[in-house]
Structures are given as C-alpha cells and as structure tokens.
Amino acid sequence: MHWDIVIDNFDYFIxxxxxxxGVFPFIHDPGGLLAAIILAAVGIFGAFWLxxxxxxxxxxxxxxxxxxxxxxxxxxxxxxxxxxxFWFFFLAPVLIGQTLPAxxxxxxxxxxxxxxYVAEIVRAGVMALPKGQMxxxxxxxxxxxxxxxxxxxxxxxxxxxPSFVNQFVSLIKDTSLAAILGVxxxxxxxxxxxxxxxxxxxxxxxxxxxxxxxxxxxxxxxSRRLEAQLSRYQARDR
Amino acid sequence: MFSGEPAEWxxxxxxxxxxxxxxSLVCAMLLGIxxxxxxxxxxxxxxxxxxxxxxFFRNTPLLIQIFFWYNASHVVIPEVINQWxxxxxxxxxGPFTMFGHQFVGEWVLFNVELITGVIALTVxxxxxxxxxxxxxxxxxxxxxxxxxxxxxxxFxxxxxxxxxxxxxxxxxPPLISxxxxxxxxxxxxxxxGVGEMMFxxxxxxxxxxxxxxxxxxxxxxxxxxxxxxxxxxxxxxxHFMIQVMY
Numbered sequence: 001m002h003w004d005i006v007i008d009n010f011d012y013f014i015x016x017x018x019x020x021x022g023v024f025p026f027i028h029d030p031g032g033l034l035a036a037i038i039l040a041a042v043g044i045f046g047a048f049w050l051x052x053x054x055x056x057x058x059x060x061x062x063x064x065x066x067x068x069x070x071x072x073x074x075x076x077x078x079x080x081x082x083x084x085x086f087w088f089f090f091l092a093p094v095l096i097g098q099t100l101p102a103x104x105x106x107x108x109x110x111x112x113x114x115x116x117y118v119a120e121i122v123r124a125g126v127m128a129l130p131k132g133q134m135x136x137x138x139x140x141x142x143x144x145x146x147x148x149x150x151x152x153x154x155x156x157x158x159x160x161x162p163s164f165v166n167q168f169v170s171l172i173k174d175t176s177l178a179a180i181l182g183v184x185x186x187x188x189x190x191x192x193x194x195x196x197x198x199x200x201x202x203x204x205x206x207x208x209x210x211x212x213x214x215x216x217x218x219x220x221x222x223s224r225r226l227e228a229q230l231s232r233y234q235a236r237d238r
Numbered sequence: 239m240f241s242g243e244p245a246e247w248x249x250x251x252x253x254x255x256x257x258x259x260x261x262s263l264v265c266a267m268l269l270g271i272x273x274x275x276x277x278x279x280x281x282x283x284x285x286x287x288x289x290x291x292x293x294f295f296r297n298t299p300l301l302i303q304i305f306f307w308y309n310a311s312h313v314v315i316p317e318v319i320n321q322w323x324x325x326x327x328x329x330x331x332g333p334f335t336m337f338g339h340q341f342v343g344e345w346v347l348f349n350v351e352l353i354t355g356v357i358a359l360t361v362x363x364x365x366x367x368x369x370x371x372x373x374x375x376x377x378x379x380x381x382x383x384x385x386x387x388x389x390x391x392x393f394x395x396x397x398x399x400x401x402x403x404x405x406x407x408x409x410x411p412p413l414i415s416x417x418x419x420x421x422x423x424x425x426x427x428x429x430x431g432v433g434e435m436m437f438x439x440x441x442x443x444x445x446x447x448x449x450x451x452x453x454x455x456x457x458x459x460x461x462x463x464x465x466x467x468x469x470x471x472x473x474x475x476x477h478f479m480i481q482v483m484y
Contacts, residue, residue: 078464079422079457080422080423080436080460082426082428083436086436086449090443090450090453094450173297173300175299176302187299187301187302190305202314204310205302205305205309205310206310208302209294209302212297212298213298216297217293217297220293220296220297
C-alpha cells in the first residue's frame with residue numbers, strides 16, 4: 001500500500017496548480033477540487049437563470065415562446081453531457097471565430113446542460129402549486145406576469161430548493177467530465193498523479209472518490225433535511 | 239459521412255452502445271433488486287451494507303468509478319478473475335452477417351474494457367435503481383400491508399397481491415428513465431477505450447477531420463433513442479397510470 005503518495009499529493013488534489021494573488025480574478029488557473037467547485041458553482045448560477053427562463057417559456061401559451069424552450073429542453077435532456085462538451089468544443093471556434101480555453105468551454109457546457117434540467121424542475125415546481133393560487137391572484141386584479149412574479153414564483157422557487165441542491169450535487173459529479181477535455185480539475189489531477197506514480201492507482205482513486213463523496217453526501221443530506229422542513233409549509237389543494 | 243469508413247465505424251459504435259447498455263441494464267436491474275431487498279430485510283448489517291452501497295455509488299462520479307474499475311480494481315479482484323478478464327478476446331459472437339453486411343470479428347471484441355465498462359455502469363445504475371424501487375414500495379401506505387395481513391394473507395402474499403402490483407405501476411416510469419440515463423452514461427466508457435458511439439465519433443473526427451458531421455450523427459442517434467423511449471413512457475402513463483386511491 002502506498003498511502004504516502006496520496007498524502008504527498010493531497011494539496012495537488014485540492015488546489016491543483018492554482019495561483020492566488022491580488023490581480024482581479026484573484027484565482028488563476030484553478031485546479032483540483034477547487035476547480036471542480038468553481039465549475040459547479042458558476043455552472044449552477046448560470047443554469048438557474050437559463051433554466052428559469054426556459055421553464056417559464058415552456059409554460060407559456062404562445063407557441064413562439066414555447067417551441068424554442070421545448071426544443072432546447074428535450075434536445076439537451078436527450079444527449080449525453082460528453083457529447084455536448086465535444087460538440088461545443090468543436091463548434092464554438094467556428095461560431096465565434098477564435099478558440100475557447102477548455103475551462104471556459106466546459107463552464108458554458110455545464111450551464112447549458114444543467115439549464116435544461118433546471119427548466120424541468122421549474123416547470124414541475126410551478127405546476128405542482130394548486131391551480132387556485134393563480135386563479136386567486138388573477139382574480140384579485142394582478143396581470144399574468146405580476147401573478148407569476150409576486151404569487152407563484154416565490155412559493156414555487158422555495159419548494160424547488162431541495163431539487164436545486166440535488167441538481168448541484170449531480171453537477172459536481174458531472175464536473176469530472178471536464179477532465180476529458182484536459183481541464184486540470186480533481187479527476188484530471190488524479191489521472192496525472194496516477195500516470196506519474198504508476199503503483200498507487202487503488203489508493204489514488206479511492207481517495208478521489210472519497211473527496212467527491214464527502215461533498216456530495218453532505219449536500220444530499222442537507223437537501224433531504226430541507227425537503228422535510230419545507231414540505232410542511234407547502235400550499236396544498238386540500 | 240454516410241458512406242465508407244465513417245458510416246461503418248458509426249454503426250459499430252451504435253451496436254456497441256446498445257450492447258454495453260443492454261447487458262448492464264439487465265445486470266443492474268438484478269443487482270438493484272438484490273440491494274433493495276437487502277434494505278428491506280430486518281437484519282441490520284444487510285441494511286447498513288445496502289445503505290452504504292447506495293449512498294456511496296450515488297454520490298461519486300461515474301467517471302471516477304470507471305477509472306477505479308479499470309485502473310485500480312485489480313488490487314481487490316481475485317487473481318483468477320483478473321486472468322480471465324485479461325484473456326477474453328473475440329469471445330462474443332465473432333464474424334457474422336447482419337442486414338446484408340459482413341461484420342468481421344474486430345468490432346465485437348468482448349474484451350477487458352467492455353467488461354470493465356459493464357461492471358462500472360452496472361454498479362452505478364443499480365444504486366439508483368435500488369433507490370427507485372424502494373421509493374416506489376415506500377410510497378404505498380403501510381396500512382395497505384397491515385390490512386392485507388388482517389384479511390388473512392401471509393406477508394409474502396400481501397406483497398405479491400397488494401403492494402407490488404401498485405408499486406410497480408409507480409416504479410416503472412422512473413426505471414425507464416434510468417435506462418435512458420444508462421444509455422447516455424455509457425458514452426463515458428470511451429475514456430477507457432470501449433468502442434462505443436462517442437468513441438467512434440471522436441475517431442472519425444480525428445481520422446477524417448469532419449467533427450461537425452460526426453457529432454451531428456451521434457447527436458441524432460442519441461436523440462432518436464431518447465425520444466422513442468420518452469414517447470413510450472408517455473404512452474405508458476396514458477394507458478396504465480391508474481390513479482392509486484388511498
């Protein structure tokens with residue numbers, strides 16, 4: 001057993017080749033677990049707004065709002081993330097005329113990919129509210145948009161929080177795919193150390209699996225607790 | 239793209255994707271049912287094992303698991319099985335004709351990569367399947383079982399005639415979407431060199447430098463599979479999803 005190799009390289013697993021300084025982004029060339037978390041956090045932030053827009057568009061009555069949203073959601077949900085990443089990696093240079101770094105590419109991919117799933121969460125959350133809420137809001141003189149903005153969404157979004165946390169967990173797991181394009185995040189550092197040392201595969205992959213597990217498990221149990229707490233305050237039909 | 243070498247590679251990739259995902263779907267179903275039953279037994283250590291299994295494999299990325307099974311599992315797997323897995327080559331059907339096309343042995347190689355991919359996908363998916371089945375069974379109120387016991391059915395009869403017929407109705411749609419996820423996840427097996435569709439698409443991209451066409455065709459095939467399956471789920475929901483009355 002070569003656990004000492006894991007211990008020696010542990011800081012590399014955590015931050016990779018990250019450089020910290022006072023110049024604007026403050027974190028340069030993020031790597032290791034830090035890069036995975038940055039990718040996931042930025043990805044879920046972008047995906048939230050994208051998903052909110054797409055989900056509401058899909059709920060709309062107008063076909064020219066609904067159709068693009070349905071196409072986007074069904075297409076992204078039907079393809080593997082890996083395909084989206086490759087697709088974007090080869091298509092983006094053609095579209096914008098210059099090559100994108102792998103880190104940015106994967107970040108956009110995670111946003112687009114998770115956005116479709118968030119859109120479904122948003123749609124399910126809005127549809128799960130009793131119909132009476134919307135009718136009462138319209139009845140008291142709010143317009144459709146106002147009713148959405150002030151009555152439906154505040155309730156629906158709150159009920160969706162556990163699903164968002166679950167989606168965040170699955171995004172953290174998906175950031176490992178960035179390694180295939182060569183982004184130096186946790187999985188990639190594992191591959192690098194594994195290829196360099198060659199004798200400690202077992203220890204390295206167990207250690208990395210445990211790192212992912214710790215983060216994901218904490219978030220999953222948090223979302224379960226939230227779900228139990230929030231379900232008490234839901235508006236119901238009965 | 240639609241003729242010659244690229245088309246042939248893509249077709250091979252498609253067949254390999256179907257192969258690897260169907261084998262691991264069957265295995266994952268069986269393993270998932272076993273894990274779920276373990277969770278329901280009154281014997282504590284089995285419950286703990288099942289809990290640890292589902293939590294661990296659901297909360298680690300599939301890519302890490304594939305790397306683990308491929309690079310590191312030889313430490314824990316017995317020597318005999320290692321030998322057997324490494325010796326496998328051209329084990330599956332071999333050369334045969336299909337749709338009027340002669341397939342040489344090359345593409346059906348049932349080798350250590352394919353087996354590793356099957357193991358990783360099976361273990362990963364079975365954890366999800368076990369959770370789905372458990373959620374389905376737990377969504378039936380407990381008093382249904384109590385009522386069936388009171389009517390005079392035995393424990394197993396209660397499950398057989400009262401709980402499972404209702405639970406299966408609830409469980410089947412999520413199970414189908416798990417199967418869909420499995421097909422999509424099988425694209426990750428390209429990192430260890432299983433020649434499935436994504437792998438072939440990248441091959442075509444680098445040999446013939448037609449990335450756009452290669453990935454378009456891969457996208458179309460994946461979309462086709464998932465749209466057909468989700469259409470089936472909708473049909474199923476329309477016909478069989480009878481509202482369960484509590």
